[in-house]
Amino acid sequence: MAATVETAQTVKEVAERKYKYGFVTEIESETAPKGLGEEVIGFISAKKGEPDWLLEWRLKAYRHWLTMPEPLWANVTFDALDYQDAYYYSAPKTAEGPKSLEEVDPELLRTYEKLGIPLREQEMLAGVAVDAVFDSVSVATTFKKKLHEVGVIFCSISEAVQTHPELVREYLGSVVPYADNKHATLNSAVFTDGSFVYVPKGVRCPMELSTYFRINAANTGQFERTLIIADEGSYVSYLEGCTAPMRDEHQLHAAVVELVALKDAEIKYSTVQNWYPGDEEGRGGIFNFVTKRGACRGDNSKISWTQVETGSAITWKYPSCILQGDNSVGEFYSIAITNNMQQADTGTKMIHLGKNTRSRIIAKGISAGRSNSTYRGLVKVSPKAHGARNHTQCDSLLIGERCGAHTVPYIESKNRSARVEHEATTSKISEDQLFYCRQRGIGEEEAVALVVNGFCREVLQQLPMEFAVEAQKLVGISLEGSVG
Amino acid sequence: MLNGNSGATDFEAVFTDRRASLPGADLAWLSELRESGINQFRRHGLPTPRTEAWKYTNLRPLQKVAFAPSHEVSAPTVVGLDRVPSLLPSGEHVRRLVLTEGRFNPELSSIGDLPPGVSLEPLAQAIRRDPGGLQSYLGRIAHPVGQPMLALNTALMEDGVVLRVGRGAVLSEPVEVLHLGGLSDHAVAYHPRLLVLLEADSRAVLVEHFVGLSEQAYFANAATEIRVAEGARLDHIKVQAEGTAATHLASCHVWLDRQATFIGFSLSLGAQLSRNEVHVRLEGEGARCRVNGAYLMRGKQHCDNTTLIEHLKPETSCREVFKGVLDDQSRGVFQGRIMVHRGADKTDGHQLSKALLLSDRAEIDAKPELEIYADDVKCSHGATAGDIDEQALFYLRARGIPEARARSLLIQAFLDEALDEVGIPALHEALLSRVAAWLGTG
Secondary structure: OHHHHHHHHHHHHHHHHHHHOOOOOOOOOOEOOOOOOHHHHHHHHHHOOOOHHHHHHHHHHHHHHHHOOOOOOOOOOOOOOOOOOOOOOEOOHHHHOOOOHHHOOHHHHHHHHHHOOOHHHHHHHOOOOOOOOHHHHHHHHHHHHHHHHHOOEEEEHHHHHHHOHHHHHHHOOOOOOOOOOHHHHHHHHHOOEOEEEEEOOOOEOOOOEEHHHOHHHHOOOOOEEEEEEEOOOOEEEEEEEOOOOOOOOOOEEOOEEEEEEOOOOEEEEEEEEOOOOOOOOOOOOOEEEEEEEEEEOOOOOEEEEEEEEOOOOEEEEOOEEEEOOOOOEEEEEEEEEEOOOOEEEEOOEEEEOOOOOEEEEEEEEEEOOOOEEEEEEEEEEOOOOOOOEEEEEEEEEEOOOOOEEEEEEEEEEOOOOOEEEEEEEEEEOOHHHHHHHHHOOOOHHHHHHHHHHHHHHHHHOOOOHHHHHHHHHHHHHHOOOOOO | OEOOOOOOEOHHHHHHHHHHHOOOOOOHHHHHHHHHHHHHHHHHOOOOOOOHHHOOOOOHHHHHOOOEEOOOOOOOOOOOHHHOOOOOOOOOOOEEEEEEOOEEOOOOOEOOOOOOOEEEEEHHHHHHHOHHHHHOOOOOOOOOOOOHHHHHHHHHOOOEEEEEEOOOOEEEEEEEEEEEEOOOOOOEEEOOEEEEEEOOOOEEEEEEEEEEOOOOOOEEEEEEEEEEOOOOEEEEEEEEEOOOOOEEEEEEEEEEOOOOEEEEEEEEOOOOEEEEEEEEEEOOOOOEEEEEEEEEEOOOOEEEEEEEEEEOOOOOEEEEEEEEEEOOOOEEEEEEEEEEOOOOOOEEEEEEEEEEEOOOOOEEEEEEEEEEOOOOEEEEEEEEEEOOOHHHHHHHHHOOOOHHHHHHHHHHHHHHHHHOOOOOHHHHHHHHHHHHHHHOOO
């Protein structure tokens, strides 16, 4: 009984909150005029009821953006983007979604089934218009309560601007400055959603945080902005995205993620990205141009990035760590799978500034079909980073004769006591391994999935349990049709 | 020949001035080749770090000095034979061709008797004597497109060496090409060009030796074209010991046919600013190459090793090992790219770059790249940077070896992997003694 009451209350609260922060109900009918300009940015800022300093910051970013050339150095090709032919602010698409699962593309449903996703979640993922997803709501409530008890702030960034302006103002743009790169600058000008997390001193966040459970984030925005601050001695693990393919109509996704770890703090950030990759001929698909960076500000802090990238037509992202504090640690574990016509140019940057800073990079790239996958990474050791240590391992696996796999690491060391090691290999799935599996009655596709999962094991192990199982299945599904 | 805005050399004006008097000016194909070279150079200008291929090497020193073409200044100081260093063991059959500031110097050279089927002559002479024999190779192995410094060499090359080894001929004794620089009391620029053609099943050993005899600033912009035909093998050893104020930019372009072998090694010790580029095209099935190198830098020296190995046919292989030792404020750059083209299956490509930093102000920038478009391949690369292993040092010291000696022993051991594949014992010895001299233990 109590549970029912609680649920009802939650639904009411959630509904009220939506109203209060004008996320769904209020703005539903309103869309900013097409195109990009100072009026549009003013419109977004006004809609969000933002303080002047934030509007100023957005405009500063926009003005700078106008002067920046398109970054063309990545190993990807696409037609130039028309920034004026897009909407930068519109109501979430819940209302436009299919009415029930029957209307959803059966292909998508089959994938959900293979991933073992419960029906309710399927509805949510497919964008089926449901009033409130009760399962999630109750989960969310329990979460909120627990988080509140320990003092963790976890809300949308727009909400944080209202409720914790001092924190947002102090840290927003402090890791990825507004003038960082063309895509991040665009994000700074027009970001509309994203998460904000603050973990107070000495708190170990009691559960994995995830956008998935943040009610308002059922529709992730096109220009997400995430800011996570782990105060001294705290720990937080954050999950982004989900294994299921997401329905989405925006072509350009330019998100920014900023992490700040203070003294003795640790942040673990895991991503599973499975946006629409376009069809077999490469038509459509998401351009995922993301800037992710973490600053290990304090001594003994640690930031760990884990990513499984299987979706998007083009992936352009380099989650990085700035190792400022002495003894701080940066980690990057990545799996990038490309199939059909997908292109991925991804990797990391490890900037060693403090003494005895350590970093570890493990990147696994799998290319199939006519896709191209590039690892691009930078390890930089400054003259003051005595005793810095880096180990990088990049392995590429090629499936089929029309794909490409590339490795482009940059290693810059200015300190003799630093040890930097990089190794990379490229090979194809061994015929012997496949033969061995086939001999034991394992189908060809299954065998490939098995071998690839083995190849990725070191990275999959880094994922939180909830993700790991689904991610393994995803690896297999992403490569369907790549053999035989 | 000065630019209005800086002390830089106006190479285009030099070309306009000199074009009529360059060797082979009366040959239409050669004039066209030079013309396309200067056009390429004009299009790109001197490379800057904004170009990805030159990200870590800044040619600023070239922009500060106006280099005169080597012919414009008074004839180089006469050099006594005793001042001409050589890597070859002294003996009766020394085959050495000396270029002083880029031009053939007959007094210092001794070509000696050549086995049948082998010819060795200065480029300018070859252009006069048998231009038709050069036409299908010169500027064909080394394409100047997108490579401004090679393009400049192509436009302004005046002299150099042509070595041809006929079918089945074996030149077992090494041929040394000695480039002497730093002879004038002016800053000069020169663009020597080597063309090396090995016909099927032939063998040769070529030593390219760059030596600077003074502290004078000068600019050596060298290019070498090598074609190794089916089943032939060339060993190519380069030693760069230019003067301390010199700028040395050199590129070596190698074309390998079926089952051909190229064993390359370079040792870089000299110059203020140097770049050693090697570009190998494995154009025939079963072709294989080794591209090894070592660089020892101190003071404010800058040394760039940039390599591109292109696998274009199946069952080709390459091994690449570069070792660097960087002291004081020196800076080392390694950019190595292995490219496997579509269809080049069963390719085997391995690359290793290691650098030892001996000082707190030394710097290494490494960019080992794999670019792969075929699936049945085995490719790898590795790169490391760090100090001498403290434990190894301790081990040696614990056995009563003084620290300085222990350090140089470890450095020598570190370099061994790159030096080891120099298969000619006398040359291997000569290289080791150069290393020992640098370490102060020779």
